[in-house]
Amino acid sequence: xxxxxxxxxxxxxxxxxxxxxxxxxxxxxxxxxxxxxxxxxxxxxxxxxxxxxxxxxxxxxxxxxxxxxxxxxxxxxxxxxxxxxxxxxxxxxxxxxxxxxxxxxxxxxxxxxxxxxxxxxxxxxxxxxxxxxxxxxxxxxxxxxxxxxxxxxxxxxxxxxxxxxxxxxxxxxxxxxxxxxxxxxxxxxxxxxxxxxxxxxxxxxxxxxxxxxxxxxxxxxxxxxxxxxxxxxxxxxxxxxxxxxxxxxxxxxxxxxxxxxxxxxxxxxx
Numbered sequence: 001x002x003x004x005x006x007x008x009x010x011x012x013x014x015x016x017x018x019x020x021x022x023x024x025x026x027x028x029x030x031x032x033x034x035x036x037x038x039x040x041x042x043x044x045x046x047x048x049x050x051x052x053x054x055x056x057x058x059x060x061x062x063x064x065x066x067x068x069x070x071x072x073x074x075x076x077x078x079x080x081x082x083x084x085x086x087x088x089x090x091x092x093x094x095x096x097x098x099x100x101x102x103x104x105x106x107x108x109x110x111x112x113x114x115x116x117x118x119x120x121x122x123x124x125x126x127x128x129x130x131x132x133x134x135x136x137x138x139x140x141x142x143x144x145x146x147x148x149x150x151x152x153x154x155x156x157x158x159x160x161x162x163x164x165x166x167x168x169x170x171x172x173x174x175x176x177x178x179x180x181x182x183x184x185x186x187x188x189x190x191x192x193x194x195x196x197x198x199x200x201x202x203x204x205x206x207x208x209x210x211x212x213x214x215x216x217x218x219x220x221x222x223x224x225x226x227x228x229x230x231x232x233x234x235x236x237x238x239x240x241x242x243x244x245x246x247x248x249x250x251x252x253x254x255x256x257x258x259x260x261x262x263x264x265x266x267x268x269x270x
Contacts, residue, residue: 027090030081034074034097041070075101079110087115092124099127100236107131134234143248144232148225153199156220158248162194162267164260167229167240169203170211175239179215181260182241186219189264193246201225201238243267 044066048059078098085091095110095118102110111131118124137144145154157163166182168175186196196219200208208223229235233242241255243263252263 023085023088023090026085027093030077030090030094033077037070037074037077041066044070071101074098075106079106082110082113086113087117089117089121091115092118092121096121096123096127099131130231130234130236132234133232137233137250139250139253141250143244143250146225146228146232148222148228151222153222153229154248156195156197157244158246160246161192162246162251162264163244164194164196164255164264165242165244166196166198167201167225167233167235167238167242168198169201169238170207171203172238176211176215178239178241178256178260179217181257183216183218185261185264188261189268190219193268194264195220197222199225199229201230201235202227 045063048054048062048066051059054062075098078094081094082091082098085094091114095114099107099110111128114124114128119128143153143157145152145157147153157165164182164185166175166178168178170176182196182198190196198212198217198219198221200212200221200223203224203226205224208221211217212221230238230240233240239256240253241260242250243252243255245251245267251267255263
């Protein structure tokens with residue numbers, strides 16, 4: 001009987017070793033695919049930048065096409081990999097590589113594929129918490145209050161005005177590039193029906209204040225918010241620019257560029 005037990009143990013060990021080797025091989029193949037995609041993107045960007053026959057507008061358009069194409073291919077690879085590896089480390093890696101680019105039904109489908117072992121991953125747990133927070137604070141939902149150093153979000157939101165809220169940080173280049181767009185909207189529409197609020201996250205207070213002064217942030221601010229609002233609102237990247245209604249309803253998320261003024265004008269009925 002002891003010999004049979006030992007033999008069974010050896011067979012189990014060999015099976016596990018073979019499974020681990022197969023999983024490692026698949027993981028390497030997956031990482032190689034993503035690396036090749038990144039190299040194709042970088043080479044494409046370089047080729048566009050060196051193409052003297054294209055105007056800046058044409059380069060911008062082709063860059064958008066290239067990005068969309070590479071992004072779609074990456075999503076396809078990651079989702080197929082996740083579907084085929086619903087309960088192992090490769091599935092977890094695929095999910096972590098793609099979740100940020102998913103939304104709506106596609107994101108729900110990906111989450112539904114996550115097996116118990118994947119859900120034990122600490123990073124995946126944080127992602128799922130973020131997804132849950134995002135669902136609770138999606139467009140059409142009522143705002144969720146928070147407090148930072150005695151200042152409440154509700155001191156500004158739900159007070160009878162439309163409020164454009166910019167979650168930002170001083171070190172964030174895209175955040176600073178959006179400030180002129182926000183400033184233009186503030187100068188044009190601020191008044192009895194509309195206001196602007198900046199909320200500094202993931203930043204040092206002194207850096208926030210210096211950048212705000214340098215870039216002309218003259219509207220209301222909440223500083224030193226750190227992760228408090230980003231955890232509540234499921235914010236993974238900044239800037240996150242949102243529009244809230246007079247009663248505190250979340251009207252728009254993910255506003256950028258010309259879309260900022262367009263959303264404000266629509267809300268104000270202009």
